[in-house]
Amino acid sequence: MKKSYLLLLFLVFGQKIKAQENTTTNTTDNPVKIGKSIFGNEVKRDFSRKGDFFVHWGYNHSWYDNSNINFKGPGYDFTLKNVVARDRQSPLSLEYLNPGQITTPQYNIRAGYFIADNYSVSIGWDHMKYVVDIPQKVAITGVIGDEISTPGVPTGAYAGTYNGQMIDVKSDMLVYEHTDGFNYANIEIARYDDIWVARSRQTSLTLETGIGGGMIVPRTDAHLFGQGRNNHWNVAGYGFSAEAGLKFYVSKHLYFQNTTKVGWTKLKTIHTTGRNDLDKASQEIKFVENLFAIGYQF
Numbered sequence: 001m002k003k004s005y006l007l008l009l010f011l012v013f014g015q016k017i018k019a020q021e022n023t024t025t026n027t028t029d030n031p032v033k034i035g036k037s038i039f040g041n042e043v044k045r046d047f048s049r050k051g052d053f054f055v056h057w058g059y060n061h062s063w064y065d066n067s068n069i070n071f072k073g074p075g076y077d078f079t080l081k082n083v084v085a086r087d088r089q090s091p092l093s094l095e096y097l098n099p100g101q102i103t104t105p106q107y108n109i110r111a112g113y114f115i116a117d118n119y120s121v122s123i124g125w126d127h128m129k130y131v132v133d134i135p136q137k138v139a140i141t142g143v144i145g146d147e148i149s150t151p152g153v154p155t156g157a158y159a160g161t162y163n164g165q166m167i168d169v170k171s172d173m174l175v176y177e178h179t180d181g182f183n184y185a186n187i188e189i190a191r192y193d194d195i196w197v198a199r200s201r202q203t204s205l206t207l208e209t210g211i212g213g214g215m216i217v218p219r220t221d222a223h224l225f226g227q228g229r230n231n232h233w234n235v236a237g238y239g240f241s242a243e244a245g246l247k248f249y250v251s252k253h254l255y256f257q258n259t260t261k262v263g264w265t266k267l268k269t270i271h272t273t274g275r276n277d278l279d280k281a282s283q284e285i286k287f288v289e290n291l292f293a294i295g296y297q298f
Contacts, residue, residue: 035118037193038207044197045204047252048117049297055111056257058293062087062106062128062182065286069132069176070142071224071272073279074150078142078162080169088129088179103127106181108291110188118192126184126261128289130218131177135170149279153227173225176272178218180230182285184239184263186214192247206247208259213240216265222272224279231271237282239265253297261289 032048066082090105106129112122140162144155158173190210197204216237221230245259263286270281 033117035116035192037118037195039193039195044194044201046201049114049120049192050117052114052297053112054114054120054122054295054297056109056255056293056295058108058257058291060106060108060126060128060289060291061089062130062287062289064130067283067285069281069283071279071281073148073273073275075145075148075152076143076155078140078144080174081139081141081164083132083138084136085130085132088131088177108293110293110295112188112190120190120192122188122190124186124188124212126186126289126291128182128184128287129177129179130182130285131179132174134175135168137166137168139164140167148225149227149273149275153225153273155225158225171223175221175223175228176281177221179221180219180233182287183217183219183233184214184241184265185217186212186239186241188212188241188243190243195246202249202252204249206249207244208247208257209242209244211240211242214238216267218267218270220271220281222270222281224272227273229274231274231276234269234271234276236270237265237267239263247295249297255295255297257291257293257295259291259293261291263287263289 033050034043034045034048036043064085066084068079068081069083070079087106107127108124110122110124112120114120141164143161144159146159147154188210190208193207195205195207215235216239217233218236219231219233222228241261241263243259243261245257247255247257249255265285267285268282270283272281273279
């Protein structure tokens with residue numbers, strides 16, 4: 001009887017040991033899938049980002065290539081060549097921290113999801129600002145009638161037919177800015193490569209690269225020969241972009257980010273005088289945007 005009891009005890013104990021060995025083997029056979037970095041084959045994190053969400057908020061500074069702007073409507077169809085424009089960065093002040101004024105500077109907001117450890121899909125809103133320098137001297141082609149739009153707006157000395165002549169563009173001819181703003185609503189796909197991971201495996205520096213595309217939704221403040229207003233937001237066109245930047249994870253969840261983005265946009269239906277069924281402008285804008293952001297991953 002005693003021998004039978006000991007035999008039963010050994011059998012039960014043996015089954016427990018076998019179960020533990022199977023669990024260990026399964027864990028080894030199915031490790032957490034962590035994407036390899038282009039900076040080395042050694043994986044230093046012990047967790048995967050797959051299935052995580054993230055959100056960040058930040059501010060940007062932008063630069064613009066010279067652009068041709070076409071203005072078209074009743075009595076006119078002309079293009080200003082190589083127009084110079086800049087952003088309008090708000091001075092660094094406490095308004096960046098004031099919740100009531102948080103959207104006054106040039107800002108970025110983005111939310112996304114990791115479809116794999118080192119790939120994410122996200123949606124974002126890049127609120128940039130674009131302001132044409134006035135006055136400036138540019139080449140012009142096309143026709144400006146004595147009166148434009150309906151009812152007629154006199155054009156004065158600017159009336160004529162042009163074939164590349166240089167003219168001085170002053171505020172009595174044009175005021176033109178996307179300051180509320182030059183908004184890029186976009187979807188991005190990004191890849192992440194660990195550059196450095198601390199021993200804690202919680203702090204790290206990661207390279208982020210990505211591509212995106214979306215709609216351009218400006219609110220344009222335009223006055224053409226004195227006629228115009230700060231127009232409503234409208235979907236004026238589309239754009240594409242590519243980016244590269246660094247994310248510094250203070251912890252597994254909290255991070256700071258600096259990213260540079262280059263983009264090309266085509267705006268086909270820009271509101272100008274406020275007579276949107278008659279008057280419009282169009283242009284292509286190439287930009288470089290640099291942004292700083294703080295984010296949280298969960």
